Amino acid sequence: MAKSQQSFNKKEKEKKRLKKREEKKKKAEQRRENSAGGDLDSMMAYVDEFGNITDTPPDPTLKKKKIKAEDIEIGIPKKEEGDSFDGDLTGKVDFFDSSKGFGFIIDSRTSDRYFVHVSATLEEIVEGDKVTFVLEKGLKGMNAVQVKKV
Numbered sequence: 001m002a003k004s005q006q007s008f009n010k011k012e013k014e015k016k017r018l019k020k021r022e023e024k025k026k027k028a029e030q031r032r033e034n035s036a037g038g039d040l041d042s043m044m045a046y047v048d049e050f051g052n053i054t055d056t057p058p059d060p061t062l063k064k065k066k067i068k069a070e071d072i073e074i075g076i077p078k079k080e081e082g083d084s085f086d087g088d089l090t091g092k093v094d095f096f097d098s099s100k101g102f103g104f105i106i107d108s109r110t111s112d113r114y115f116v117h118v119s120a121t122l123e124e125i126v127e128g129d130k131v132t133f134v135l136e137k138g139l140k141g142m143n144a145v146q147v148k149k150v
Helices: 008-034
Strands: 089-097 102-107 113-117 130-137 142-149
Touching (some): 089 113, 113 130
Antiparallel strands (some): 089 102, 089 130, 102 113, 130 142
């Protein structure tokens, strides 16, 4: 006669598995009984004027600001006449590596930083020099060209 395939260990593991399943069912039933309900109002959250999340709806009697649709600007603001500048820009050489042949110039008006290559300079420049230059569109942004010392 063959022995039963059920060993003591297998029986114990099966009992533990069944016990865990029963405990899980009991916990699920308790959660269902103790739940407050799933209506929409209990799940709503509101954001107040300061950006904090609350469970109370906003007060409709508070003053609301009226905004005209024409005042809303979407996209890049239009350039004003004072923004455009024709002619040479002035700036200071922030960094220049003469062995590699490139550097950066900081514009004195806007504090923007522009790349400069040695081939775009009319005179030899070093760090700290005040220079005039013209901007030209490059592969990775605006480049300073026609760079001269002031």
